[in-house]
Amino acid sequence: MTPGRTTAAARVVPRRPDAPHPSTPRTDTDARTSTSTGSGTDARTDARTSIGTDARSDADARTVARSGTDAHTGARTGTDARTGSGTDARTGSGARTGTSTSAGAGTGATGLGSVLVPVVLGGVLDRADILVESLRPVFRHDVTAGMALAAAPLTAALHVWCAGSPQQQRHVADLLLQGGSLALSRGPHTVGQVFATDGLHTRQTRDGYLLDGTRTPLTAGPEAAALLLYTTVAPSRGVTAPGGATVLLAGLGAVPHGRAGLRLPDGVRFTRCLLPPAAAVAEPGRGxxxxxxxxxxxxxxxxxxxxxxxxxxxxxxxxxxxxxxxxxxxxxxxxxxxxxxxxxxxxxxxxxxxxxxxxxxxxxxxxxxxxxxxxxxxxxxxxxxxxxxxxxxxxxxxxxxxxxxxxxxxxxxxxxxxxxxxxxxxxxxxxxxxxxxxxxxxxxxxxxxxxxxxLFATGGDLPGLAWQRLVPFSRTxxxxxxxxxxxxxxxxxxxxxxxxxxxxxxxxxxxxxxxxxxxxxxxxxxxxxxxxxxxxxxxxxxxxxxxxxxxxxxxxxxxxxxxxxxxxxxxxxxxxxxxxxxxxxxxxxxxxxxxxxxxxxxxxxxxxxxxxxxxxxxx
Structure with missing residues (x-):
């Protein structure tokens, strides 16, 4: 399922001179040779920050993905499934050599996609504690790379795992398993601004949801193929809208009728982007x-x-x-x-x-x-x-x-x-x-x-994540x-x-x-x-x-x-x-x-x- 189709072409917006054309595929080589923007970049732009690493960093990240698989299957290879890529990932020694790896290169360049996908959808995600052990080596190596490559796409994908339709879950799982990335805009990590619109206007129509405006910030890097966003839907003539926040899954790639969203340095711009009713994650208004x-x-x-x-x-x-x-x-x-x-x-x-x-x-x-x-x-x-x-x-x-x-x-x-x-x-x-x-x-x-x-023992066979068992109110x-x-x-x-x-x-x-x-x-x-x-x-x-x-x-x-x-x-x-x-x-x-x-x-x-x-x- 394509998350969203637009009935009007995106408005032309000037691009930065050094920015690739949106329709130009980005290769792994491009990702590895991105120009670094330095360590003082604001946290909101970490997804665009290139992280200084040595030539081993890509192999380390791929090792993390393999470690995650081992952790779920019980296999033990040369790398411990709970600790990942070893000394370099913990000390970050590669961050001093001057070679750059794009933090927004997506899960394909690192092999992290399978770690973020549940077992039932073809990945290895099962238990939260093993997920932490599998991804920690990335954060030991560089926190900004960890946030862009792991935390941001995981946070976005969790919405789909918890409440998405079977078609949405299959689409997002295939996207991550094939090396793509899923972005999150104004998600659970944004304190006090979870449902802010940022100039994005969403109207309920008979055909779905009509989006106009800009949404920022866009986490998980510019290579993301889909965007999950919170928005408040306004009614249109003859059509009522649900109250509260609605979560939508929008495509950012090329679609038959133009573009669902145009990437900007500070986010994504939508120009009369029409998303079908099936783009809503969970029931509309239940965000x-x-x-x-x-x-x-x-x-x-x-x-x-x-x-x-x-x-x-x-x-x-x-x-x-x-x-x-x-x-x-x-x-x-x-x-x-x-x-x-x-x-x-x-x-x-x-x-x-x-x-x-x-x-x-x-x-x-x-x-x-x-x-x-x-x-x-x-x-x-x-x-x-x-x-x-x-x-x-x-x-x-x-x-x-x-x-x-x-x-x-x-x-x-x-x-x-x-x-x-x-x-x-x-x-x-x-x-x-x-x-x-x-x-x-x-x-x-x-x-x-x-x-x-x-609950405190190391190892042992524990129940996996069961989204339906998570309740909003604790009674014990x-x-x-x-x-x-x-x-x-x-x-x-x-x-x-x-x-x-x-x-x-x-x-x-x-x-x-x-x-x-x-x-x-x-x-x-x-x-x-x-x-x-x-x-x-x-x-x-x-x-x-x-x-x-x-x-x-x-x-x-x-x-x-x-x-x-x-x-x-x-x-x-x-x-x-x-x-x-x-x-x-x-x-x-x-x-x-x-x-x-x-x-x-x-x-x-x-x-x-x-x-x-x-x-x-x-x-």
């Missing part, structure tokens, strides 16, 4: 409901992918420490260095524990994913920012140098700070989670059994139930400091429960009260602590990695407790900081992944 469903996946997966970029920043900083530390480190002193490294390591491993738990919950506990994904979108960007703040002084002014690892650190950190708060955004996460909390306070907290062990909360159940275990094991911290977190959960139990179950003004937003933030940090505890308990049972270490979980809870202002969370002792610092260096020296969900060396 908000579809947005909330897809957000449960994107709100979990995209922040989890951004942790791959933060991992490469941590690795670059640690490599500087073990090499030539530089004058900035020399002035800090050994205790300050240990505290900075330990803080960054604890923040990233805590964020990874929450993100991985939420990704696995999409299959294990889909009824709780609405709140968990909102927590990930709020907590993970905050912890990433705090980790970058700790790592920055380790490099000092060297981050401005043009040689060595420092420029890549600056590039990754700059784009990470710009992108992390926007996918989907902390306020969006709070606004989605808060209406659930009065109900959970009355019926779920301290009344629900703890989450099952398989088994993750927070881990907190009151864990105190007795820690005390019985003789870990008195850990038991004291868990008791403080449990008391804080009860305080949050009392606050929300007093609020009405349905009140549109809940999000206008800053006290409610602050308590929502505290609840999300409590969920982070519960995810870390659940992962520690499961790792202790199997003896797996640093997550099983009591020092790690105690230090992590202590750091989270200081954010909550808990009296039991005192400053970390110097010996504890040194222990975590040494653990981080050991992982770097052993070339191991920093993610808490695996302990095997990176292939």
């Amino acid at each position: 908000t409901a579809l947005f909330l469903r897809t957000l449960q996946v994107t709100g979990t997966v995209v922040p989890a992918l951004l942790l791959g970029t933060a991992d490469s920043c941590l690795r670059l900083a640690l490599r500087r420490l073990t090499g030539a530390p530089g004058p900035a480190v020399g002035r800090m002193g050994s205790r300050d260095v240990a505290r900075a490294v330990a803080g960054a390591f604890l923040d990233l491993t805590a964020a990874d524990a929450l993100a991985t738990t939420a990704a696995r919950a999409l299959g294990v506990l889909p009824g709780e994913s609405a709140v968990l994904s909102a927590a990930v979108s709020c907590v993970v960007p905050m912890l990433i920012e705090d980790a970058l703040q700790d790592l920055g002084p380790l490099l000092g002014a060297r981050a401005l140098w043009r040689d060595g690892d420092e420029p890549h650190f600056a590039h990754q950190a700059h784009h990470l700070r710009a992108l992390a708060p926007r996918w989907p955004g902390a306020f969006t996460g709070r606004a989605i989670a808060l209406p659930h909390l009065p109900f959970l306070a009355r019926h779920a907290w301290f009344n629900t059994s703890p989450a099952p062990a398989r 909360d088994s993750l927070s139930a881990v907190l009151p159940a864990a105190g007795g275990r820690a005390r019985a094991a003789g870990h008195d400091e850990l038991a004291r911290l868990i008791t403080a977190f449990t008391a804080e959960l009860d305080r949050v429960r009392r606050h929300f139990a007093r609020l009405p179950l349905t009140d549109p003004s809940l999000t206008s009260d800053p006290r409610n937003l602050a308590m929502t933030d505290r609840y999300m940090l409590l969920l982070t602590a519960a995810a870390c505890l659940g992962r520690h308990q499961e790792a202790s049972r199997t003896g797996q990695g640093h997550v099983a270490d009591t020092v790690w979980i105690t230090a992590t809870l202590r750091r989270l407790g200081r954010r909550l202002g808990l009296g039991a969370a005192s400053a970390s002792p110097a010996a504890e900081n040194r222990h975590i610092h040494d653990e981080a260096l050991r992982h770097c020296a052993a070339d191991e992944d920093f993610g808490v969900h695996r302990a095997a060396p990176v292939a």
